[in-house]
Structures are given as structure tokens and as C-alpha cells.
Amino acid sequence: MDLNAHIPEGPLEQKWDQHRFDEKLVNPNNKRKYKVIVVGSGLAGASAAASLAELGYEVACFCYQDSPRRAHSIAAQGGINAAKNYHNDGDSVRRLFYDTVKGGDFRSREANVYRLAQISSSIIDQCVAQGVPFAREYGGLLDNRSFGGAQVSRTFYARGQTGQQLLLGAYQALERQIGMGAVQMFTRHEMQELIVVDGVAKGIVTRDMVSGAIESFVADAVCLATGGYGNVFYLATYAKGCNTSAIWRAHQKGACFANPCYTQIHPTCIPVTGDHQSKLTLMSESLRNDGRIWVPLKAGDTRSPEQIPEAERDYYLERKYPSYGNLAPRDIASRAAKQVCDDGRGVGGTGLGVYLDLSEATRRLGLRKIEEKYGNLLEMYDRITGEDPYKVPMRIYPASHYTMGGLWVDYNLMTTIPGLFCMGEANFSDHGANRLGASALMQGLADGYFVLPATISGYLAGIKPGTRIKPDAPEVKAAEEAAQARATRLFAIKGRQTPTEFHRQLGRIMWEHCGMARTEAGLKEALKLIPELRERFYHDLCLPGSGAEVNQTLELAGRVADFLELGELMCLDALERRESCGGHFREEWQTEEGEALRDDEHFCHVAAWEYQGANRPPKRNVEQLTFENVHLATRSYK
């Protein structure tokens, strides 16, 4: 397949401007004749649905939750980056661009990242106008903080609930359009199939999660904003319902899946307590601004933290990375935590934990300031662990948190299926092999508010208005039947194991072999284990009830079935990428000091996997990455 990213010609700084000028526009009177489907109502989906409706398109938006306000963007804590340079500390569009490319370990597209940095300022303006209550200084102006992987203060925040406030802003804009009849909202609807006619996306099939009805919806374009696939690890910081099914279905219909092995393991999550665990909770990385991370110097030291004197503590991030210290990027901080725990120096009951200690900052800033900055986070920690973080250092450990991989999209956010667009975490576009803190919210809103509404017009202008397929077209019926058949197959198994039991087993395989450190032998082992597990799934799945009612076990089974396929592709991608970069760490490729060793000669590219049918190996296509504006350097945070 020829992967043309459609990057505009011209100097980096002018590409987006020029592109918007070159793009064909849809006549205002014609906009209402085009219907656009948006799947997902998080930051990318809600902002796109609202913005497209404001422009005059007919929009239908779908989410699996009972309200669009509950999409998992709501749980993002720390903040959103923007190159405002309000602190006069040397920030600029170019610096945000460079930090993001470098943070991504030089595995992202220059043009996309530059556009993201350019748009970042407008996002803040937009959100403030909507009434997002960002943190303010006493003079009434916006406050900023610094965040992992950056040396400037460019992160805007609303206490520890930035994602919530940004999502509510987008949700309110969306509800406004719903109230005016410009967006039709379908809650508790889960996408089951993509309708493709002559190779072009023309609609979706959904399951009504209350009545069980399988319904189809046709449109002129379909936009997926369904989030990341990190729940493949079972234990993750994602909401329980987050899944890969929508993008996996698109993948099976011809959308290339790019860099599936690029997953982010976040360094600061609350450690696992037992087998009953259903999810992991993130403690915002912003805590690393004031918290110091340490473990005992000696292995097997079981003293309680206050009994360990300063001299017998190892502040390992400060020691290994003196210039960034506790603010080293996420992939580096996670791997360092794994290393000290592998050395037997981990803390807590399971030995899989390190201390995040606020005591020095509390002495320096006072309890009140700490409470004001992190109060809600510390309260959450107390709720979950039963320990008071104002008195005892917190225990943290890395957990699956974000996926940089996703559907391949071009500069216009269009996938390899014409008419199918993909936004936010669901696409692969901007973060390379590692995402920097506070950049997910930026990308989701950039895609939804500004990029997609501009680029979709170029696509729609090429379609004659009123030529939408009929709801009773044979392709629509076939897609409905495929969705129905998938559920029928699952019910017919009548085995003994629940979907959760299979999901847990898959999670263990993925965490062990495709987690923070990967090896050829481990990945090959996983590529043997996953198909075996999938085989057992289709012979031994136990599914109660029927499809014609609320059935949360059926929902789960469908999602696990797709994770069982995606997991294999992730391992395959990790095996084929014979280098270490960002979140993808192959033990065979590391420096003498244990840092990731890239192979720019052979792997400075995007791997975009093309589905070839069930039980046939997928095809690995390559989009070469060219760097004209930054020098490919070895990342150093020392």
C-alpha cells in the first residue's frame, strides 16, 4: 500500500496555513446536506461533533456511556500544554514542537507536530471563552506549571481535574448543539461494524446497549474518536469500558493500524494490591514537581520509610538524570522504577512499588500550599489505600496509561479508508514513540476543534450532496448481519470461563512480554500464547442471558475478543521493530547505561499494518519519516 501522508509543501511554519487555503470549502448552504458520524464523545469526539454542527453539517454522535460527559478524557488530571510563553521563560511554538518530537524519540511526523504546537494557543483561548475554570494567579491571569519532559512552564490546569473541566467545556458545547437539534446524540450505543461501500466509509452499525437492537446509520463521512487500547493489559488506568473494538473493526475493513507496540506505561500509579484488582489509578505526574522518588539503597530493606535515614535512600531519578531529575519523561521514569524493583529494592507488600515523597516539599511550601495544589489527588490516594499521604510517603508503580499507536491517518486525519477519519488517542499521529505529559488533552482538542473541521471540508467538497447511500443498501444489511453473527457466535460457545477471566490472562501475557521491557524470545512466546488463548476463548467462553436486553457480559466478551486479536498485532509490531525507542524498549537494543538505543538507519519509519483476513499474517507497510527541521539526536535527560 502506498501511504501518502499528504503533507503540504512549503516551509514548516506555513504548511497549515497554506493547506487551509488550498483546501476546498463546502458552500455554507450545502453543509446541511452532508451528514457526519462521530463515534466517541471524549475531548476529540465532543469537540469535533460540536464544531462540525456549528459549521452547519448534520451530525450524529455516539457513545457507549449513559452521557457524553463521562468519556474517559474526564479522568485526565494534570493539565494541557500550550506555547503561550506567559512565563517569559523561553517558550515558543518551535520549542513545544521540538520538545514533542524529542519526547516522542523522533518517531513522529514533523508537520503534524508543528501544527499541533501552532494550534495549542487557540485551544486555551477557546476553553477560557467556554468558561473552563483554569487555575489563576492573584492578578486574575492564568497560572501555569511545568510538567514531565519539559523545562518551561507551559501547562495550564484546573486543580487536578483538568481533563474533567476541558471535557465539560466540550460537552456543554455539544449539548448546546444537541439542544438546537444540530447534533443527534446516541448514548449507550456501541459501534459494532463499519459500513464500507466500494472501499469508502459510509456509516456504522451499532448495538443499543439497553434494548439490544442492532441498528445502522449512514453518512457521508465517519469519524472515530474512540480512545486508546491500553486495556489490552487488563490492569490499566483506563475506564473499564475503554476498548479497541471500533478501530479494530475499521482495521479489519482496511484501515492500517500504525505502531501498535507504542504504548505508554505511566510511572506514577497506585500499586496493585491483589488478584481482585479491576483497574489501576493514576496519581498525576504533576506530583513529580514537588514529590521526590526514592527506594531504599539496600535490597530487602523492610523498614518503614520514616525509619530509613537520608543516607540510606536512593533518589534514583535525581541520581541518574541530574538535569531533569524527578521530571524525566514517563518512559524513562517507568523503566527506572522497574529496574530498582527488579533489583529487589521495591517497597510495599508486593515489592512492586517505589516511594513518592512529599515531605520535603511540605516543609518548604507548607501544608496549605500542598493541599491547594494536590488536595484532591491526595484524598483519592487515601480513599484507595487507606493511608494518609500527608504523613506517609505514597507508594507508586508504573501502569498502562496511554497508547501512542492507533489508526494510521494522513495530515488530514483520514485513514487508509477514504471517508473514515480518526482523532485523538485513537489515531497514531502526533506523539511518536512516547507522549509527553499534558499533551494528550492538547492533541484531542486540536484534532476536534480545529484540525478535523478544517480538513473534512476538503473531503466532503469532493462528494456530490445528496448521494448518500440508502439505509437499505445491501452493504448496510451485510454489516448488520456481520454484527449479529458475531454475537450469535459468542452465545453459542456455552463454555465455562467468563470474559473477565480471559481478559486477565491476556493482560498477564501482554504485561510480561509486551510491557516495559521486551525481548525477541518473550515476544515470540507471547505470539504463541495469544493464539492459544484465543482458541480457548472461542471454545470455552461462558456468556449468560441473551443479546436482546442489557447484557454487560456480552459487551465485555465482544471487547475481549478484539483485544485478543490486537494483542497479537502489538507483539508482532514489537518483534519487528528491532530497536528501542520511547515506550518501546527492546532489551537487545540499549546503551551501556541501559538507555534506549534507536536504529535510525533501519527504523526511522512508521509501521502501518494492513489486515489480510483472519488467520493470515498482516502486511507491514512503511511510511518513512523525514526530519528536515530537527536534528535526530540521542535523547538525553541527564
Next chain:
Amino acid sequence: MAKTIDITLHVWRQKNAKDPGRFVDYEAKGVSTEMSFLEMLDVVNENLIHTGGEPIVFDHDCREGICGACNLVINGRPHGPRDRTTTCQLHMRSFDDGASITIEPVRAEAFPVLQDLMVDRSAFDRVIAAGGFISVATGCSVEANGTPVPKQNADLAMDAAACIGCGACVAACPNASAMLFVAAKISHLALLPQGQPERVTRARAMVNQMDAEGFGTCTNHGECEAACPKGITLENIARMNRDFIKASLLYRRESSGGGGA
């Protein structure tokens, strides 16, 4: 420290909106006190699936206290015994060995039960759609620091905006009133300079929609504030009432001024 407890659950089971529903008892043995309340229900559900039963249906998603999906009424109290804690953040260490726990859905006319513990809260979305926003289309904004907001107002707005839309306030209120939810959004926007132009029309539109949805009236019981997992205060209701009265006094239908040139 982790230990295990044995508990008895009395759970509301209701096949669908039309079914009258009933309580069913379940024994849960060897429950780790490190589990969250929903993890305990997961274990009960896994056992039900293994023994040919129908798992208990309940809403949940983020399991970190922010999405607002979970909303169980536990022993008569929305979200259970701990103050300022959502159901998903409640852990079994809050219960004693041998405890008997009643689990019900939110009961309110405006929140019909869909199945078991799952209710339809779309009324909240419609209240927001009626006016819970600032009318600004994408791209119409001015430079962010062009609109300074006194820190105190920004902090108070954030306090109100922290609402997660779970409906605990409605569940706790003897009248099933949604005043705290509606007041939180009205306050959030009324405290900011950006929210001023639509301040009175917003209050009127949202309150009217709230009434149309069948929520009860507020008679100052204050149960909503006690039940709110995010600490939204009654002060917001007072602020909303001021705006609503002002709206009623000032209200007149906008004149149709024509569409301009």
C-alpha cells in the same frame, strides 16, 4: 492491613423498566478489605455467571471517582457510608465482618430504572442542553489572558464545576430535587465574566427544564450537600435562586429584531 470479611447483600433486582422488581439476597464470603465496593460486586457477578445466574447490572466506568457513572444507594445512602466518596472509591475496609448491606438504585421519577441498579439519568443532559453553557462557537474566542478572573471567583467557579453529574443529590433528596446539580452549573458559569451575558436567561431555561423533567422542588433539607461526593455546597442553590428571581423579574420575550442586512 488486608483481611477478609463475610457479608450478606440485599440487592435490588429488576428485569426491565416495567418489572416491579424485588430484593434478592447474596452471600459474599472471604471478601478482601482491600477490594473496592465494585470489585466486590465483580466477584459476586463472576460467581453468578459460573453458577448459571444473571449478573447484577450496574453503571460504572472510570472507577476513580470522576466520571460519575456509578451511583449505588448503599444502606439507604447514596454512594455508601463514607463522606465525599463515590461508590467506586468506597473500599470494603469501611464494612465489618458479618455486615448486611442493602444495595438499591437511585429512586426518582426523573431517573427511571432500566435494569437492576442501572437508571436513566439523561434528564441531566437535557437540563444542560437547555442552557448549561456559554454560547461560543469554535474560533470566536479572544486571547485567554484578555479576560482576567479574580482568583477567588475562579476558585469558587471550580468548586461548583467539580460536580460529576452522578445524581447522588437527587437520590438523597426526599423530594428528588435536582437543585444542587442545576445550581452547581449555574454558579460555575455565573461566577465567571464569560458567563455574564447569558446569566439570567441561562438560569431561567435550566430551571424550567429541570421542572419539566419531573424533579421535585427544594425544601431546604440539605441532604443533597451531605450526599455529594464532590463537596458541592448549598451556597450554590442560594446563588441560583437569586439569579432565577432576577430572571423572572427581568424576563421578557426577546423582540424579533430581524436578521440584519
